[in-house]
Amino acid sequence: MSVPKALQQPAGEMENQMNSSDSRPDLPPDYDSHLVPGPPIAAVPPPAGYPGGLPMGYYSPQQPSAFPLYHPIGSVHSIQYQPGKYPMQNQPAPIMWMPGPAPMPNVPPGLEYLAQLDNIHVLQHFEPMEVITGFETNNRYDIKNNVDQMVYIVTEHTDDFTRNAYRNLRPFVLRVTDCLGREIMTMQRPFRCTCCCFCCPSARQELEVQCPPGVTLGFVAEHWNLCRAVYSIQNEKRENVMRVRGPCATYGCGSDSVFEVKSLDGVTDIGSIIRKWNGLLSTMGDADHFDIRFPLDLDVKMKAMIFGACFLIDFMYFESSPAPPRRSSR
Template sequence: MSVTHQPGQPPQKQEATWMPLVDTIPGCPPGLEYLTQLDQILIEQQVDLIEVLLSWECNNKYRVMNSMNQQCYYAAEKTDSLMRLCCGSDRGFKIHVVDNSGKEVLRIRRDFKCCGGCCWCADADCAAHEVIVETPEGEPLGYVRQLPSKWKGHYGILDSSRNQMMEIWGPCCGCQGLCCRADVEFPVRSMQDGNIVSKISKQWGGVARELFTDSEKFSVTFPQDLDVKVKATLMGAVFLIHFMYYEQEESHNS
């Protein structure tokens, strides 16, 4: 699918099926009303022919859909070429999330940390990768922070005051291939009682998609009545997991 986009403008692409408009809801951050209707979102990275043909890392682009494959948002990374080339999957980034009218409703950003990513040292601010999920005006809605571990991916879901609400333990290896075609799951547990309240899954995309492109597809399931700010933060967790588990493989392949 051919896609071009600049933040603040609607994406130009082939005709898509749009999720019906949702009325303004008191107390809900503007533009996130779609999330109040959903108990699952699908996030699909778009294939970029330049990357496929030339192995040149481009800004990532994603479609965000509901369970009926109706598009509700479009997300586009904005990172300069030098940062992508030199820092690969460890780069700092901003992902602008726009609604179907092209209006920016959410921003997900990660600051660059030259020592970031080491799971053994993630209790130190200089080593822990973190994404901030915020409104276009810069008001934080939540944070997703890498937490210390021996070897598995470990992340905390924090509210706007940095109180940890949930945690995610990922697998040792998130690889998928000819011998491993199952979805890779990242369960999200409540810090209050330890129960699973959400689940992020890296979906198996088929042999051709997995071996010959760097286009990934994720799903996030959660209770429909979950706070919309927490849903938005879980969306941010998908992007952090994508960069730390799968963008790293893509950068090494390039």
């Protein structure tokens, strides 16, 4: 009985057919053959003390205690290239955030950071367009600790007409956010007419601090004084708790301006709000720097109220935006 010719194939040809039936290539296609791979990187053991072996600045959904890097809204991009193979150019430096503390009883969410601090720095962003055009923009502040770690970000939310029509007398809303972008505190300043007598209560400036947003934490109220700035820090029931006493001099001219935080009787020193003198250019560009100091064991809510008083002081005495440029009469 004869064997069909289709079955009489050499073993070598059958092996080639079996190998050709596998459509998977031996190597992935080299789409980027014009790029030169970077040098090999030696393996480094993960640092001790981080959950899951994650280095500082990396975030994993499985590790809730690891905090992500801060990215402004609209600037978060996915990773498109393999690290080490493509050059990374024009990348902003990562922002180092203060490690998130554990929740504490009887402390509003987000204020746990202040419980660990006795000193914070309020750094206002420099806005060159304000100097060039005279157009007032929303203020932005970075809140940092003594080791230059970010604690909060404060952003003003005011419409263009209100900012440029009322300037430093404008009502505003300041939103305080943490490293996760959560709004943990809101500060509101209502509009107060200054056309009447300065000693009239309706002309005195005021700031309401809410923490969490919608829940009143306290008020910062101005008191009329002939030669210096005087404020009272009040609780949610408008009961005076502390007082703030400013310098009796022209504010912000060549030296630091110190606003002392004292007890109601004026005897005990509690803290201070210091506006640092950083030069004429910083003053012209409204890039103020405040140094806020308070006792480490002070009630965290009172720390937040002193923190809020800093912004009312900034807008009243140091928000000196340049006037719009005048057109030539010729």
